[in-house]
Amino acid sequence: MTVLKTKVYIPRDTTSLAMGAEQLAVEIAAEASNRGESVEIIRNGSRGMFWLEPMVEVETDQGRIAYGPVECKDIDSLFDQGFLGGETSHPLCQGLTEEIPYLKKQQRLTFARAGITDPVSLDDYQQHDGFKGLKKALQLDAQVIVDEVKASGLRGRGGAAFPTGIKWQTVLDAVATKKEPTDSDGQKYIVCNADEGDSGTFADRMVMEADPYMLIEGMTIAGLAVGATQGYIYLRSEYPIAHQILNEAIAKAEAAGFLGTNILDSGKTFQLEVRLGAGAYICGEETSLLESLEGKRGLVRAKPPLPAIVGLFGQPTVVNNVLSLAAIPYILAEGGQAYANYGMGRSLGTLPFQLAGNIKRGGLIELAFGLTLRELMEDFGAGTFSGRPIRAVQVGGPLGAYLPESQWDTPLDYEAFAAISAVLGHGGVVVFDDTVDMSQQARFAMEFCVEESCGKCTPCRIGSTRGVEVIDRIRNNENRAANLELLNDLCDTMIDGSLCAMGGMTPFPVNSAVQHFPEDFNQPNLKLSEQGA
Amino acid sequence: MTAFNEQSRQLVSDTIARLQHEPGALLPILHGIQDALGYVPTEAVPMIAEGLNQSRAEIHGVISFYHHFRTTAPGKHTIQICRAEACQSMGARQLEGHAKAALGVDFHQTTADREISLEAVYCLGNCACSPSIRINDDVVGRVTPEKFDQLVEELKSQKLEVL
DSSP, X not given: OOOOOEEEEOOOSHHHHHTTHHHHHHHHHHHHHHTTOOEEEEOOOOOSBGGGOSOEEEEETTEEEEEOSOOXXXXXXXXXXXXXXXXXXXXXEEEEGGGOHHHHTOOOSTTSSTTTSOTTOHHHHHHTTTTHHHHHHHHSOHHHHHXXXXXXXXXXXXXXXXXXXXXXXXXXXXXXXXXXXXXXXXXXXXXXXXXXXXXXXXHHHHHHHHXXXXXXXXXXXXXXXXXXXXEEEEEXXXXXXXXXXXXXXXXXHHHTTSSBSSGGGSSOOBEEEEEXXXXXXXXGSHHHHHHHHTTSOOOOOOSSXXXXXXXXXXXXXXXXXXXXXXXXXXXXHHOHHHHHTSEETTEESEEEEEEEESOTTOEEEEEETTOBHHIIIIIITOSOSSSSOEEEEEESSTTSOEEOGGGTXXXXXXXXXXXXXXXXXXXXXXXXXXXXXXXXXXXXXXXXXXXXXXXXXXXXXXXXXXXXXXXXXXXXXXXXXXXXXXXXHHHHHHHHHOSSHHHHHTHHHHHHHXXXXXXXXXXXXXXXXXXXX | OOOOOHHHHHHHHHHHHHHTTSTTOHHHHHHHHXXXXXXXXXXXXXXXXXXHTOOHHHHHHHHHHOTTOOSXXXXXXXXXXXXXXXXXXXXXXXHHHXXXXXXXXXXXXXXXXXXXXEEEESOOSOGGGOSOEEETTEEEOSOOHHHHHHHHHHHHHSOOOOO
């Protein structure tokens, strides 16, 4: 006779583990066995409500009930108060997971399965609409797949917001160089940019750790669409858990015939391999990434030629961000129009925003474009973690502008942000309270560029070092007015004279800090010793 | 410090043989060597150069370009402290200062007892629970100076792993 086991979900993503989920899973299992309770512990992905992690969910007849943030010291009382039976009286009980407003108010397309399924279970994936898009794509002509992506209005989610369908069309139309004259086709590539280096972003990581098959499916569809049989996921080395989960998922997908040669008996081939980066922020820039994949220093390439025409190993290559590729299965399964029904203007679909930094309720919020920053920080984020007033927000990673309160009502939309000299980038939102020193943040932007510039363009390589020095002089009240003017000049030179966004956008956080928070640059004799290392 | 002995030479040469025919083999080879030995020894450079038919300068150029690769043996444990903006907003600068003082080393240095190497990192992707550090392969969130001391204490009281 089989005893019905109670299903208990304890996430295995980086943040949950960083907050103690591993030990918690061990101790909950031990306590259940002590008490003679029959439980099945499932290590799911995170739902993305990170302030509740580790969030434990118990399956009941009404649905899954959430408890969080759970620490090991809470285990006894959870069992005592009958959490396995769905008893909701425990102070950590959050009620039905699906009813938590933070989650309920979202429009989850890409993250529909995140945290619900066991990330490496093929059964779970298929029970939740997985591989529907792939099965459809296998029936379609390459051009029809590309047309569907064009119809969705999807724009690259890595930050540059280039229309994905157009990029795919270019690769589909490009003729690949043949290795041998007798080859039927030359090699094309699909490269997934999983070098998510922007501070304040973790959406790519969540896709890979919570729903890796979606990325595998998206890349396979991309391969079918442009005629590429080889794919690489370029993953940053800072993500060991994602690495482990991706490799596990790829092996399982291959064994089950969803990947590799003769996909689902279609005769089509798509091979996929994860390649690790090595701690270079610049390798998130697509041409630098390609150099790195080829085994070289990550030096930025001049464009043209576009990677779509001369990409990896000189062959036509699609380079897409994790989120762009992860949006593809939905677009194929439900149709491009279904995706385009979300969003505003030319920013169609949903964007997974990532609320981070000094925020009470940080996490992943997937919504159609058009919400304002203030709604995001106040309605979802519930203010700062420290309880102090919010003073500045950096949107779009380390190359994004710092926004003062007067700009928080800007709708989150690519064009609206461009209009205020800001970027949405990869959707990262980092909140600072009123203890922030904006001259220090401006200095860090330059310092980061010193650290991470690939060195190809002089304004970026040397300008950033001079930038740190000039800001130090300003902070130290040496010829302040003249040095502020010099800094402005330097920023112009970097913007105009750099090949890529590293040098070209480092001035964004610097200029915005000077412009919107001038008082932080006008304090007499700031001590240099206060600025950290 | 582990010397570059016959065993490490064998390991390097096996890693090269296993991966040299992969497209863009250099990074996978360097990762393979560093995962096994903890660093990429200088002695490995001419071996890799020969295996890939590249110059030693090219191999050195790649090793020195990437922050992840190191050319000296690390301590028993490596602690990375995130220096990026989300962590800054939650006190990473203070944490960094505390860690350096507590361990008595700067970034890219190893404590005198060879227990801990301290490194900087720019984002661990745990930005909603900042500030974050990584101890070997484990990320830890919401790290206060007190929690840092406690984590270091736990590391030091662990039994020596035999490599």
